[in-house]
Amino acid sequence: MQVIGTEVSRILQNASWIRRMFEAGIELKQKHGADRVCDFTLGNPDLPPVPEVGRALGRLAGTVDQPLSLGYMPNAGLTSTRQRLAEYLAREQQVPLTAQQVVVTCGAAGGLNVLFRTVLEPGDEVICPSPYFVEYGFYAGNYGGKLVPVASRLPDFRLDLQALSAAITDRTRVVLIDSPNNPTGVVYHQDELQALAARLARANAGRERPIYLVSDEPYRFLAYDGVAVPPILPLSPFSVAIGSFSKSLSLAGERIGYLAVSPSMPQADELLAGLILCNRILGYVNAPVLGQRLVEAALGATVDVGIYRSRRDAMAEILRHAGIEFPLPQGAFYFFAKVPGRVDDVQFCQLLQEELILAVPGRGFGLPGYFRLTYCMDEAIIRRAAQGFRKAADRARAKG
Ligand SMILES: Cc1ncc(COP(=O)(O)O)c(C=O)c1O
Incomplete structure (x- = not known):
C-alpha cells in the first residue's frame, strides 16, 4: 500500500545527516547517560527568552478574556x-x-x-x-x-x-x-x-x-x-x-x-x-x-550576544588545541571545520562519536571533508569535549 506520496517517501528514506546524528545521539545518551554525551548537532537556541517576553506574557494574560483577543x-x-x-x-x-x-x-x-x-x-x-x-x-x-x-x-x-x-x-x-x-x-x-x-x-x-x-x-x-x-x-x-x-x-x-x-x-x-x-x-x-x-x-532587545561569543571562543580554543582547522565564525552559532587527517567527514564524525561527541558531517550541507558544530549549549559542555576532540583528531591523523 502506498500511504504517502513518492516524493515524501524519497525524502524520508534519505534522512538528513542532522536527523541521523540526532538519532545516533539518542542511542548514545541511552547507553552512556545524557550528561556524558556532548551533542553539538542541533541549532536550538538554549538561552531563555529575553525578560521583556516574560513581562509581556504576564500583561497579556490579563487581556485574553476580551472577545477575539486570540482570534483570527x-x-x-x-x-x-x-x-x-x-x-x-x-x-x-x-x-x-x-x-x-x-x-x-x-x-x-x-x-x-x-x-x-x-x-x-x-x-x-x-x-x-x-x-x-x-x-x-x-x-x-x-x-x-x-x-x-x-x-x-x-x-x-x-x-x-x-x-x-x-x-x-x-x-x-x-x-x-x-x-x-x-x-x-x-x-x-x-x-x-x-x-x-x-x-x-x-x-x-x-x-x-x-x-x-x-x-x-x-x-x-x-x-x-x-x-x-x-x-x-x-x-x-x-x-x-x-x-x-x-x-x-x-x-x-x-x-x-x-x-x-x-x-x-x-x-x-x-x-x-x-x-x-x-x-x-x-x-x-x-x-x-x-x-x-x-x-x-x-522588539529591539536581544539575548546576550556575549554568551555566544564566549562559547565561540571556547570552542575555537579547543579545536585549535586539537589541531583542527577552521575559519573563525564571525556570526551565528556554528563552526564549519576541516576534517583532520585523511579520513572522510562521516568517518571523522564516527571517531567523534566514539568519544561521545556528536557533530554533523559536512556532506549534510553540501560539502564533504568538513563537519559542523553548534554552540547553543552551556560552555561547560563545550569545555568537557576538549579531550575527546583531541583524541579523535589524533586518531584521524594516525589513520592518514
Ligand atoms: C539559515 C536558517 N534559515 C532559516 C531558519 C529557520 O528559522 P525560523 O523559521 O525559526 O526563523 C534557520 C533555522 O535554524 C536557519 O538556520
Missing part, C-alpha cells in the same frame, strides 16, 4: 506589529519602509515558503552559495523549484561571484544568501553583496521574470568582534529580507518571522498581495497572535 487576524499580521516592525526594519535595512511592505510570517522558514510559493513556477531555480542550510532544497522543492548550490570560495567560504553569475540561467528566479551563515558562520561583506547585486542587475535587464535577491537572516543580530552585517534592501530593487525572532529573542517555538520587500521594487504591491495570499493558502492563515504581541513588546 488579517493574513499579513496585526497592524500594530507590522507598523512597529516596519519602523525597526527601516533602521536596520537603511531604507524607508511602511507597514504595507512587511508581512509577519511563521518564522523565517514560513517566510521562505511563502516567498517560494508566490514566485516559483515548476522547474524554476533557486541559486544559493554552498555549503548551505539543507532545508532550502526542501522549501524550493515544495513548489516544484530546484535548488542550485554554488560552491563558495575556500578556505574562508566567501561568495564566488564568478561561479554565482555563471550559474544563472533562464530558469533562475531567486538568488538566496544567508548571512551570518548557517553552517559556516561567515558574514558577507558590503563589497561582495554590492558586486552580487550589480551582476543581478545586469542579468535582470530586459528580463520578463525578475531574479529576486533574497537574504535569509535569522542570525543578523549575532555578529561578533564589531563585524557589520550589511543590509540587503538598499542593494537591489528586487530584494527581499527574511528574518525571525527565533534566535534574537530565543523564541524559536513561537514561530514569528517576517518578509520585508524593497521599497523601490517595481510592482511591489502585486508581490505583496501574492505573499499575503500565500501566507493564508499555505495554511499558516496568519502568524501566531501571542507571538506577534510578544515580539512587539520586545
Whole structure:
C-alpha cells in the first residue's frame, strides 16, 4: 500500500545527516547517560527568552478574556506589529519602509515558503552559495523549484561571484544568501553583496521574470568582534529580507518571522498581495497572535550576544588545541571545520562519536571533508569535549 506520496517517501528514506546524528545521539545518551554525551548537532537556541517576553506574557494574560483577543487576524499580521516592525526594519535595512511592505510570517522558514510559493513556477531555480542550510532544497522543492548550490570560495567560504553569475540561467528566479551563515558562520561583506547585486542587475535587464535577491537572516543580530552585517534592501530593487525572532529573542517555538520587500521594487504591491495570499493558502492563515504581541513588546532587545561569543571562543580554543582547522565564525552559532587527517567527514564524525561527541558531517550541507558544530549549549559542555576532540583528531591523523 502506498500511504504517502513518492516524493515524501524519497525524502524520508534519505534522512538528513542532522536527523541521523540526532538519532545516533539518542542511542548514545541511552547507553552512556545524557550528561556524558556532548551533542553539538542541533541549532536550538538554549538561552531563555529575553525578560521583556516574560513581562509581556504576564500583561497579556490579563487581556485574553476580551472577545477575539486570540482570534483570527488579517493574513499579513496585526497592524500594530507590522507598523512597529516596519519602523525597526527601516533602521536596520537603511531604507524607508511602511507597514504595507512587511508581512509577519511563521518564522523565517514560513517566510521562505511563502516567498517560494508566490514566485516559483515548476522547474524554476533557486541559486544559493554552498555549503548551505539543507532545508532550502526542501522549501524550493515544495513548489516544484530546484535548488542550485554554488560552491563558495575556500578556505574562508566567501561568495564566488564568478561561479554565482555563471550559474544563472533562464530558469533562475531567486538568488538566496544567508548571512551570518548557517553552517559556516561567515558574514558577507558590503563589497561582495554590492558586486552580487550589480551582476543581478545586469542579468535582470530586459528580463520578463525578475531574479529576486533574497537574504535569509535569522542570525543578523549575532555578529561578533564589531563585524557589520550589511543590509540587503538598499542593494537591489528586487530584494527581499527574511528574518525571525527565533534566535534574537530565543523564541524559536513561537514561530514569528517576517518578509520585508524593497521599497523601490517595481510592482511591489502585486508581490505583496501574492505573499499575503500565500501566507493564508499555505495554511499558516496568519502568524501566531501571542507571538506577534510578544515580539512587539520586545522588539529591539536581544539575548546576550556575549554568551555566544564566549562559547565561540571556547570552542575555537579547543579545536585549535586539537589541531583542527577552521575559519573563525564571525556570526551565528556554528563552526564549519576541516576534517583532520585523511579520513572522510562521516568517518571523522564516527571517531567523534566514539568519544561521545556528536557533530554533523559536512556532506549534510553540501560539502564533504568538513563537519559542523553548534554552540547553543552551556560552555561547560563545550569545555568537557576538549579531550575527546583531541583524541579523535589524533586518531584521524594516525589513520592518514
Ligand atoms: C539559515 C536558517 N534559515 C532559516 C531558519 C529557520 O528559522 P525560523 O523559521 O525559526 O526563523 C534557520 C533555522 O535554524 C536557519 O538556520
